[in-house]
Amino acid sequence: MHISPLMLVAIALYAILVGSSRPLAYAQLSPTFYDQSCPNVSNIIRGVIQESLQSDSRIGASLIRLHFHDCFVNGCDASILLDNTDTIESEKQAAANNNSARGFDVVDTMKARLESACPGIVSCADILTVSAQQSVDLAGGPTWTNLLGRRDSLTASRSQANLSIPGPFETLDQLKSKFTAVGLNNNTDLVALSGAHTFGRAQCRTFSPRLYNFNNTNSPDPTLNTTYLQTLQQICPQGGNGSVITNLDLTTPDTFDNEYFSNLLIGEGLLQSDQELFNTTGADTVAIVQNFSANQTAFFESFVTSMLRMGNLSVLTGTTGEIRLNCSKVNGNSSAGAETLLVSSM
Known part of the structure; x- marks a missing residue:
């Protein structure tokens, strides 16, 4: 099988991350993480994007922006997807995201289909990671092999989002x-x-x-x-x-x-x-x-190299965090089942 130069870049960077002195979380991410537990994860996410592109030509850019804005706030942990609660100030209302970040409903659709195919397996953080990569590929850009195995945060930080996300007026x-x-x-x-x-x-x-x-x-x-x-x-x-x-x-x-x-x-x-x-x-x-x-x-x-670096910032792995059943809510925040929880966050 022919391996493209961009695939080799991804493989080489994975080897560097695993073999480096970086925190253990890097080594726990793997390109084969879902091969047994949810082998169609990328195809399911890609299919949802393709459907969405039929009526929304900018959804790919919106999805990669969600991933970017997520990773810049305490790492790639899907904190950007959490709604407001009594204890959580949602990052959706941060200056860089308010009335701007979009695609939450598409992420909900991805999550619903993944829960149907592989219940409780695929994290929302990995959904954002894969959707960014697939969006670039579908728009004619490079493709690469993602490192997967992230887990989802239990909280969010609007204040950190206001501090950390780069803005359009900055020098x-x-x-x-x-x-x-x-x-x-x-x-x-x-x-x-x-x-x-x-x-x-x-x-x-x-x-x-x-x-x-x-x-x-x-x-x-x-x-x-x-x-x-x-x-x-x-x-x-x-x-x-x-x-x-x-x-x-x-x-x-x-x-x-x-x-x-x-x-x-x-x-x-x-x-x-x-x-x-x-x-x-x-x-x-x-x-x-x-x-x-x-x-x-x-x-x-x-x-590709920079996306892989960004996608591995301060990730949660192993037993830290959780695999949310609903990307907009921490598990246990409602007594409803997964199907009833999966509603649009728009």
Whole structure:
């Protein structure tokens, strides 16, 4: 059987993680974790995404964003999926997620089908991990073998979400600080993972200050391509509806490719945090952006490596945490059965 270079990257990184001095949780994750207990886990998740894509072309980008925002808050433990309770302040209402994070209903559907096929086996944290990988693959991006075996958290932290998740208005130094804080590197990981903005949408409120009053200057962001600026001003008029959405990548909005980086070279990054990667004078990220723009294979290989790193941040394994029956509730929080609990979190 032919093994692609990207698969070899994933296998090599797995060997490094298992053989390293990192915490035991890394070694407990395995690409074969569900081979006996739930062998169709990836196919079931992929099928739900394919169905959803028929009516929602941006669901893949929304799912990878859920995984990203989950991993940046106390690790990849599906805490982002928990609803409010008397003891839990949901991360769904954190600044980066409120009226923005989406796809919870699709995750619920995945969980329901997995519970039917393999009751009590597949964690919500692993569902987010696999759905991110499958979404990238279905959009034409690289594929890789996930390391699985995560367990789900018993709590969430809205306050930590407000501190840790990178934001659209941040400078490169602020972005670097947040990546370093969670255990990712602040150059290749930062640029590669930002490349996920090669598909999906963003709301006007996440970039409109760049169009009219950048950094309180009463002028547009000077790094914005002037033609692109005019296009965005038509989509997002000053004082208009901040919930209107537009494409993160104006060239190939639903395809996972390296056009995002080519856009940055000509001032067509949608978010300030995107354009900062290329327009920050003297930054080490500039050369990485240029490389990824010229070499899609280099971007894909780096993206796979960075996704595997991110997906293994502070994971719960073994007997820590739990396998939730309902991704939005800690087990034992209701007397209802699994089927009645699996309702949309939207």
